[in-house]
Amino acid sequence: MGRIDESKEFIPVRIAVLTVSDSRSLAEDRSGDTLVARLQDAGHVLADRSIVQDERALIADKLRDWCADDGVDVIISTGGTGLTGRDVSVEAHRDVYEKEIEAFGTVFTMVSMQKIGTSAVQSRATGGVAQGTYLFALPGSPGACKDAWDEILKWQLDYRHQPCNFVEIMPRLDGHLRRK
Incomplete structure (x- = not known):
């Protein structure tokens, strides 16, 4: 298990939250609300x-658009990761990724198995990197967003988390773009 190195200073990251839905408005977006509350409670900035x-x-x-925005470090989407014909978030994310973080989906499935058993096989949560920005696609339920944040993202987006975390390598994510 990881640990927090209290000798390091917390570094807030700027996170954009995208809800994928044909029927929800911001007023009814419980999953988006869950993510916003958690990221702000952790000390991050809603970009x-x-x-x-x-x-x-x-x-x-x-x-x-958000990957091209210097004010966004991380994008978390919720919704559209299921198996129905309208669930296309994973495909859209993969259209954008330069690199996929394959283990994110695996770890999310492990976390989900503890909560919902074999129903976890129906989730296609994914993560990746594009233009120096992290992208994560989560299922559309508030519970799934809570689990992904509390068990994975909260830790990986904390610079103090040891033995390693996503924040410490952020400056090098787009290194291939700076090469001549």
Whole structure:
């Protein structure tokens, strides 16, 4: 298990939250609310928040816009990770990724198994990197967002987390873009 190195200073990251839904508004977005509350409680900054319809191109366009924004370090989307025909968040994320973080989906499934048993096989949570920005696609339920944050993202987005974390390598994520 990891630990927090109290000798290091916490570094807040700027996180954008995207809800993928054909039917929700911000007023009804419990999953987005869950993520916003948790990231702010942890000391991070809400960089932006939006809702888009379950359309692959719309999702990918929003992800690309935020990846190009220097004010966004991390994007977390919720919704559209299931198995139905309208669930296209994973495909949209993969359209944008330069590198996929394969283990994120595996670890999320392990966390989910403890909560919902074999129903965890229906989730296609994913993570990746594009333009120096982390992207994570989570299921649309508040419980799944809570589990992903509390068990994975809270720790990996904390610079003090040891033995390693996502924040400490942020400056090198887009190193390939700076090479000549």
